[in-house]
Amino acid sequence: xxxxxxxxxxxxxxSTNRDGVFDILIERGKIADIQPNIPANGAKPLDARGRLxxxxxxxxxxxxxxxxxxxxxTLETGLRAAARGGFTAVCAMPNTEPAIDTRGVADxxxxxxxxxxxxAVRAVxxxxxxxxxxELTDFGELFDAGCVALSDDGSPVMDGLLMRRALEYARVFxxxxxxxxEDLTLSAGGVAHExxxxxxxxxPGIPAEAESVMVARDLALAELTSGWxxxxxxxxxxxxxxxxxxxxxxxxxxxxxxxxxxxxxxxxIEGFNTDAKVNPPLRAEQDxxxxxxxxxxxxxxxxxxxxxxxxxxxxDAEFAAAPFGIAGLETALGVCVRTLLEPNHLTWPQLIExxxxxxxxxxxxxxxxxxxxxxxxxxxxxxxxxxTVDPQRFxxxxxxxxxxxxxxxxxxxxxxxxxxxxxxxxxxx
Amino acid sequence: xxxTATTSRPTATAAWTRRHLLGLRELSADEIRLILNxxxxxxxxxxxxxxxxxxxxxQTVVNLFFEPSTRTRxxxxxxxxxxxxxxMNIAIQASSVAKGETVLDTVRNLEALKVDTIxxxxxxxxxxxxxxxxxxxxIVNAGDGAHEHPTQALLDCFTIQxxxxxxxxxNVSIIGDIGHSRVARSxxxxxxxxxxxVTVCGPPTLVPPTIAxxxxxxxxxxxxxxxxxxxxxxxxIQHERQEAKLVPxxxxxxxxxxxxxxxxxxxxSGVLIMHPGPINRGVELDSSVADGPYxxxxxxxxxxxxxxxxxxxxxxxxxxxxxxxx
Numbered sequence: 001x002x003x004x005x006x007x008x009x010x011x012x013x014x015s016t017n018r019d020g021v022f023d024i025l026i027e028r029g030k031i032a033d034i035q036p037n038i039p040a041n042g043a044k045p046l047d048a049r050g051r052l053x054x055x056x057x058x059x060x061x062x063x064x065x066x067x068x069x070x071x072x073x074t075l076e077t078g079l080r081a082a083a084r085g086g087f088t089a090v091c092a093m094p095n096t097e098p099a100i101d102t103r104g105v106a107d108x109x110x111x112x113x114x115x116x117x118x119x120a121v122r123a124v125x126x127x128x129x130x131x132x133x134x135e136l137t138d139f140g141e142l143f144d145a146g147c148v149a150l151s152d153d154g155s156p157v158m159d160g161l162l163m164r165r166a167l168e169y170a171r172v173f174x175x176x177x178x179x180x181x182e183d184l185t186l187s188a189g190g191v192a193h194e195x196x197x198x199x200x201x202x203x204p205g206i207p208a209e210a211e212s213v214m215v216a217r218d219l220a221l222a223e224l225t226s227g228w229x230x231x232x233x234x235x236x237x238x239x240x241x242x243x244x245x246x247x248x249x250x251x252x253x254x255x256x257x258x259x260x261x262x263x264x265x266x267x268x269i270e271g272f273n274t275d276a277k278v279n280p281p282l283r284a285e286q287d288x289x290x291x292x293x294x295x296x297x298x299x300x301x302x303x304x305x306x307x308x309x310x311x312x313x314x315x316d317a318e319f320a321a322a323p324f325g326i327a328g329l330e331t332a333l334g335v336c337v338r339t340l341l342e343p344n345h346l347t348w349p350q351l352i353e354x355x356x357x358x359x360x361x362x363x364x365x366x367x368x369x370x371x372x373x374x375x376x377x378x379x380x381x382x383x384x385x386x387x388t389v390d391p392q393r394f395x396x397x398x399x400x401x402x403x404x405x406x407x408x409x410x411x412x413x414x415x416x417x418x419x420x421x422x423x424x425x426x427x428x429x
Numbered sequence: 430x431x432x433t434a435t436t437s438r439p440t441a442t443a444a445w446t447r448r449h450l451l452g453l454r455e456l457s458a459d460e461i462r463l464i465l466n467x468x469x470x471x472x473x474x475x476x477x478x479x480x481x482x483x484x485x486x487x488q489t490v491v492n493l494f495f496e497p498s499t500r501t502r503x504x505x506x507x508x509x510x511x512x513x514x515x516x517m518n519i520a521i522q523a524s525s526v527a528k529g530e531t532v533l534d535t536v537r538n539l540e541a542l543k544v545d546t547i548x549x550x551x552x553x554x555x556x557x558x559x560x561x562x563x564x565x566x567x568i569v570n571a572g573d574g575a576h577e578h579p580t581q582a583l584l585d586c587f588t589i590q591x592x593x594x595x596x597x598x599x600n601v602s603i604i605g606d607i608g609h610s611r612v613a614r615s616x617x618x619x620x621x622x623x624x625x626x627v628t629v630c631g632p633p634t635l636v637p638p639t640i641a642x643x644x645x646x647x648x649x650x651x652x653x654x655x656x657x658x659x660x661x662x663x664x665x666i667q668h669e670r671q672e673a674k675l676v677p678x679x680x681x682x683x684x685x686x687x688x689x690x691x692x693x694x695x696x697x698s699g700v701l702i703m704h705p706g707p708i709n710r711g712v713e714l715d716s717s718v719a720d721g722p723y724x725x726x727x728x729x730x731x732x733x734x735x736x737x738x739x740x741x742x743x744x745x746x747x748x749x750x751x752x753x754x755x
Contacts, residue, residue, distance in 0.1 A: 196639040200454070202554040202576030202611060272555030316533050316563070318553035320574070 003027050004419060005040055009048025009380065013055055014353040015369035024053060026376040029419035033372055048380055051413060054352045055368050056088025056377035058359040059329065060149075060178075060256055061232055061304035064090075064121070067108065068097025073309040073397050075109070078329070079118040081307070081396035083423035085329040086355075086412035088377035089120035089365050090307075094131065095153040101126040101137045106145035118422045119415070120377075122365065127152045127166050127177060133159055136166060143173045148363040149230060151178035154279065154324070156214060158184055163218060167227025176230035176254065176362065179218050181239065182280065186210035191320050193266040193281040201272065203319060206281050208236035215239040219246040222253055230362060231255035233306050235280035237290030244299040254362050256304035257291050259335040260326050260402060264288070268402050272319045276402040278308070279324035292345050295354060302358035305332050309398030327398035331389055333381065334408030342409070348383070380414035382425075387411050445743045449561045449568040452577035453618035461619055465587050467739035468732070474511060475734060484742055485514035488545040492518045493535070494571070495551040500706055500730065501571050501581075505548045508737035517544070536560050546741060549573070554611075567744040575609045580740055581705050582615035584733040586623060588725055589660055591732065592701055597624030602654040604630045604686060605664030605713055606675075608637045612705045613664060617645055630654035631686060634675040651686050652695065660701045663688060663713045679712055689715035693723070701725050 004026040011022040011034065023038040024031060059082065065073035075092075082090050092109050094100035100109065106123045113121035125142035129135045131152040139150060150170060156179060157163040166177050187210040192198040194205025215231060219242060222229035234240060234257050246253050260278060265285050268276035276282060294300040308325025315322050328335075336355070340346040346354070356379075360368025367377040386409050391401045415423035445463055453461065474480055490509040492502050502518065509516045521535065532551070539547060546567045549557045554574030561568040572578040589596055601620050607613045607629045620627050621644055628646040629636055630653070641647045648654055655661065666682055676682045688702070702714070702724040710716045719726060 196642050199608070199637045199639045200614070200643070202574050202614060204575075272558045313531060313533075316559070317531060318551065318559065319555040320553045 003032075003043035004046055005038060005043035006046045006048050006053055006378070006380070009051045009053035011053045011370065012349050012352050013370040014349045015055065015357050016371055018370065019349055024370065024378070026416070026419045029376055031370055031372050031374050031376050034370060046414065050382070050384070052348065052381040052383055054379050054381065055356040055360075055370050056379045056415065056417065057086045057332070057355040058363060058365055058367055059087050059090040059305050059307065060302065060359045060363055061306045062090040062092055062329070063095065063306070063308045063325070064092045065309060066096065066112070067105070071397075072311050075112050075121065076116055076118070077395060077397045078307070078309070079113070079116055079121060080423075081327070081329040081394060082119040083415045084395050084412060085332050086379035086381065086415055087119055087329060088367055088379065088415060088417045089122065089363075091148055091363055092121050092123050093153045094124055094126040094151065095155075099126045099131045100124065100142075100147070101129050101131070103141045103145045106142055106147055110146050117420075119417060120365070122146055122148045122363065124148060124153075124178060125150045127157055128162065131155045133157055133162065136162070136169065139169055139173060143175060148365065149176045149178050151180070151232070154180055156180045156182045156184065160217065160221070164221050164225055167221055167225040167229060171225070171227050174228070175364075176228040178230045178232050179214070180232045181211050181214035181218060183210050183214045186213060191277065192269055193283045195266055195284060197266050197270065201269070206279075208238060208283060208287065211236050211280055212238035212242060215242050219243070219251055219253060222246070223249065223251045226252065228252045228254070233258050233261065233280060233304065234291065234294070234300060235261050235283050235287060237287045240290045240294035240299055244294065244297075247299060254301045256302050257295060257300045258304060258306045259328055259332045259339065262288065262291055262295070262303075263335050263339040264402060269319075273402070274315045274317065274319055274322035275326070275400045275404070277319065277322055277324055278306075278326050292340065295340070296345055301362065303332070303336060303354045304359065305329050307396070309396050310400065311397075312399055315400050327391070327394065327396050327401060329396060330394050331401060331403050331408070333412060334387070334389070334410055335403060337383075337410035338406070338408055376416060376419040378416045379412055380416075381410060382413050383410050385409070385411050448744060448746070449557070450579055450740050450744055451557050451561060451568065451570050453579045453582055453615045453622070454577065456618075456622070458622040461583070461586070461622055464583055464736070464739050464743065465590060467743060468583070468587055468735040471738040471742070472732065472735035474738070475731070481511050481513060483513045485509065485512040485745055488514045488745060489543070490514045490516050490546045490548065490741060491539055491544045492516065492548045492571070493521070493539065493550070494519065495521045495532070495556070496572070497522070498550055498572070501550065504730070504733045505571060505737050505741075508734055508741055511734075512738055512741060514741070532556060532559065533563055536564055540564055540566060546745060569740055569744060572611055574611065575614070576611050577615045578611040578705075579615050580733065580737050581612050582619040583740070584729055584736040585616055585662065585703060585705070586619050587732045587736050588703065588729050589701065592725055592728070593659060596620065599625045599659040600628065600657045601625045601660040601662060602628040602630055602658040603662045603664065604651065604654055604688070606635045606666055606670060607631055607640060607664070608635050609667070609670070610664050616662065617643060621645065628654050628658070632676060635670070651692065655692060655696045658696060658700055660703060661688065661696065662703045664705070665707065665709055666713050683712050687713055687715060688718050690717055693718055693721075699723070703729060705729070
C-alpha cells in the first residue's frame with residue numbers, strides 16, 4: 001500500500017483535542033504524520049480543502065442479515081452502505097440465522113469481512129444459545145473469536161438471574177453485555193409508542209415504561225455484579241434519567257442512541273407508515289429532547305445506527321405484521337448534522353466524539369483517533385453540501401427510510417480504512 | 430317511481446371528491462352529512478317492490494374479508510347488488526402474521542381482474558390504507574383492527590338522526606371496550622364532528638386515557654354515563670379481554686357495567702339503546718333491554734344497507750344520484 005497525503009482539510013480529532021487545518025500522511029496503513037504542511041515526496045495526494053478530516057465512524061449496532069437473510073442485506077451490501085456513511089468499522093449484531101452463538105458463525109463473519117476488504121466488521125456474540133434466553137453461550141470462545149461484546153439483541157434477556165450471571169461472567173473478559181432493554185411482558189406485542197397517536201390509529205402500544213423498567217432492573221444488576229452493562233438504543237426520557245443517576249453512583253454503564261430516535265417522534269408513523277416502525281418505537285417530543293440532552297451532558301456515550309434493513313415486501317404489509325427496523329448507515333451523518341449541529345446542540349468535535357471516539361473505546365476497536373502510529377481509519381466530509389435522501393439510491397439492499405425526501409447537509413466524500421479508500425463520493429455524482 | 434327532486438344530491442354543502450373511504454377521522458362534517466343525505470335518498474329504495482337501481486351496473490365490487498363477518502359482509506353485498514354491481518365475496522381466513530400470500534399480492538391479483546371497488550375487512554389496523562396506497566380500485570374500509578369502522582359509525586349517526594331528528598347537542602355515551610373498538614373510534618370522530626357531546630365509559634383497563642385529548646368526556650362510573658345520555662351505545666365485550674387481564678371476569682364486567690332494566694330506569698326517557706352487534710346477551714346488555722322498547726338495534730341494521738349503498742355509490746364516482754334514481 002502506497003503513501004497517501006491528505007492536504008488542506010480541517011482535521012478534527014477529539015482524542016487529541018486537535019481542530020485545525022493540517023496535512024495527514026498515511027504510510028503502510030497507518031497515520032504517519034500530521035503537520036501544517038507536509039511535502040508530498042511521492043505520496044498520492046488527496047485534496048481535502050473545504051472538507052473535514054475526522055477519525056472514521058464506528059457503529060456499535062449494525063444488522064447485516066448474513067447469514068440467514070441475504071435477501072435483505074449481505075455483508076457486502078451492508079459494508080458498502082457503511083463505507084458510504086463514513087463508517088470504518090461496524091459491529092454486526094447476532095440476530096442472524098443461525099445466531100452468532102458459536103465460534104463458527106463469528107469466524108464466518110470475520111473471514112467474510114476480511115475477504116471483502118471494505119469496512120472492518122466485528123461480531124457481537126449472543127448472550128444465550130440461539131438467543132433463546134435460557135442457556136449462556138461459551139463467552140470465552142466468542143471473545144477469543146474476536147467478538148467485541150455479547151447481546152441477545154432484539155430478544156432481551158428477560159430472566160433476571162441469567163442477566164445477573166451474564167454480567168458477572170463477562171467481567172473475566174472486561175467486555176460489555178449489550179441489552180436491548182424491553183420488558184416483553186409490558187410491551188405485550190405492541191407495535192408503536194403508546195400515546196395519542198397509537199390510540200387513534202388503533203395500534204397496540206409499547207409504553208415507555210417497557211424500556212425504563214428493564215433499564216432500572218439492569219442498572220441494579222450491573223451495580224450488584226460490577227459488570228459492564230451497555231444499553232442499546234435508548235428511547236425514553238425516564239431511561240436517560242435512570243442512566244444519569246446510575247453513572248453518578250459509579251455504575252459501569254454505557255449507552256447509545258440512534259439518529260432516528262434523536263430526529264423523529266412517533267408522529268412519523270402517521271398514516272400507518274411502516275418505514276418509521278422501529279423497536280424501541282419512536283417516542284414523544286419530550287423523550288426526543290431528553291435524548292439530545294443526555295447526549296449533550298455525556299449520559300449517553302455515543303450514537304449507533306441500529307441499521308436494520310428489510311425487504312420492500314416486508315415493509316409493505318399490515319403495520320402490526322411489518323418488521324421493526326430502519327436502515328440508518330447512509331443517513332446517519334446527515335441526520336445528526338440536521339438534528340444536533342444545526343440547532344447547536346453539539347459542535348463538530350462533539351459529534352465526532354459520539355460517532356467515533358466513544359464507540360471505538362466501548363468496542364475496543366482500532367480507530368477513534370488520528371494519533372500518529374494508529375491505524376489510518378478516516379472519514380472525509382463535505383460539511384456544506386446539501387443532498388436529498390432517496391432510498392432508491394442506497395447501497396444497502398434496503399430501499400426504505402423514514403427520512404425519504406429530507407434534504408440534509410453534510411456528506412461523506414471519502415472513507416479510508418487502514419489507509420485504503422473504501423468509498424469515494426467522487427466516483428458517484 | 431319517486432320524483433328526482435327527493436333524491437337529488439344535496440347541493441352546495443360539499444362535493445364528494447374522494448376515491449376511498451378509509452375512516453371518518455379525515456372527513457369533514459360536510460362530507461359526513463353528504464353521505465348521510467345520500468343514504469337518505471337510497472333508504473327508500475329498500476321500501477320499493479323492486480329494490481334495485483342501475484347506479485353501478487357494469488361495475489364489480491369485491492368484499493375482501495380477512496376476518497370473519499356476517500352482518501357487515503351481507504350488508505355490503507346486498508348494498509352492491511341493489512346498485513346493480515357484480516359482487517364477489519372473498520373470505521381469507523388467515524391471521525395477519527400467518528405466512529402465505531401477502532395482502533398486497535392478494536390485492537394485485539384482484540386488480541388484474543379489473544375490479545372497481547374493494548371493500549376490506551382485516552384484523553390489523555391500517556390495511557385499507559396500505560391497499561389504497563397501492564391499488565387503482567376504490568377502497569372502502571369495512572373495519573380494520575381497532576382503528577376504524579366508518580360505515581358502522583355512519584349508520585349509527587344516520588339512525589340517531591332518524592330517531593331523534595338531530596345529532597348536534599345530543600349526549601352520546603359509548604360504553605365498553607373503547608381501547609379495542611374500531612366502532613368507538615369511528616363514532617367518536619363522526620359524532621363529535623356533527624356536534625354531539627360524547628362520553629366514553631368503561632374500566633380504566635379498557636379506556637385509554639389519551640382518548641380525552643380527542644374532546645370526549647371519560648368516566649369510569651356507569652351511572653355518570655347513563656344519567657344525561659340521549660343515546661347509550663354499548664360495545665361487545667370479548668372473552669379474550671378476560672384472558673388478557675383487562676377485566677377480572679366477564680361476570681365482574683356485567684355487574685359493574687352491564688345495562689339491565691334497573692340501570693336503564695335511571696336514564697332519560699326516550700334514550701336510544703344501540704349496539705353494533707353481535708350482542709353478548711347478558712354481558713354488556715341484558716336481553717330484556719336489547720329487545721326492549723328503547724332498542725334501535727335492528728333499525729341500525731336496516732339503515733346500514735342504505736349507508737353502504739351511499740358509500741359504494743359515492744366512491745365509485747358515478748354520475749348524479751338524481752339521474753340514476755329518476
